[in-house]
Amino acid sequence: MRSHTQYLWFNTVNKQEFINITMQVEEILKKSCIKEGLCLVNAMHITSSIFINDDESGLHKDFSLWLERLAPFGKDKYQHNLTGEGNADAHLKRTIMGREAVVAVTQGKLDFGPWEQIFYGEFDGQRRKRVLVKIIGE
Amino acid sequence: MRSHTQYLWFNTVNKQEFINITMQVEEILKKSCIKEGLCLVNAMHITSSIFINDDESGLHKDFSLWLERLAPFGKDKYQHNLTGEGNADAHLKRTIMGREAVVAVTQGKLDFGPWEQIFYGEFDGQRRKRVLVKIIGE
């Protein structure tokens, strides 16, 4: 069994952003030389997400508005914010969108359907954060 | 390390359906001859889900009504639908239910608790879609 580990760093301009990282993950996979296996991609911070969906800007706006409705921002709305933080909503938003994606590696490629793309979802940005890519297989 | 990859196709009668695929995944596992490892099952389309829960029809109706409340259908409700699509709600519903399940393989079996069953969740059906089953181990 082989394994390959790499980290991606992000420091977003905005508090909330969705960034397509599919190509970066594909490059890491190529470097790993693994042909058959599993690729884990996960946010290493608890106010950001990795998720797989469509690269369509209208949909991303829908995601933002929807998450704001399900888990609205608000300094006074959450007990977590009594600790001095203001990002409780970001913890909830990331919970909806998910921490990680596990992707099959088949014949040296991410084994994706026609529209699957990997996104980094930032909900409390403007600071340096990491994503882990770990591939195991042969 | 061994690996085994197989695809399941679905073309649902209704726009929304939950289909128990546990037996199909078990058969694929048997064919793989893998005794210890991990089994990834994921939707390859971004308006459908794989999730693990109870095979109880009342609960499935509850899931449907609940998802409709959290992410209602509506041609005019979403920016994604300005692209000509009408399925933005299906992208959101699938996000709640999840893209994938990772299941342990122990002594040649899916290592499940008493009520765990794997479901394909379709939110924009009536067309051909795929699910990937990838097992790695020994």
Place this chain on the structure above:
Amino acid sequence: MRSHTQYLWFNTVNKQEFINITMQVEEILKKSCIKEGLCLVNAMHITSSIFINDDESGLHKDFSLWLERLAPFGKDKYQHNLTGEGNADAHLKRTIMGREAVVAVTQGKLDFGPWEQIFYGEFDGQRRKRVLVKIIGE
């Protein structure tokens, strides 16, 4: 490839609880002697969760209140409860929080960001339930 499988049992005092199990998973990892690989942690019951987030009690109260708003308890609110069960809301809450976490193992450690902690989320407790930890790698 090596693999290691272990089960954790829980019987919570309250119907709903969040329990930090990071140290228990780290001990299982140490016992496995696996240095590079993947660690799957999943609830084996369909009204409980494994999720990764911050170990901060205010945030946990926020999670509880938020889940109650998204998927309120109510004997008469759900069709699943016509089967004699009263826990339909727990199935929905667990769906939001997730069934499983997959964690990278790097140099013999859970490859975590600064605040990542693994939690068992119980939504229908006061009875014995299991969590599975499966590690594969080398």
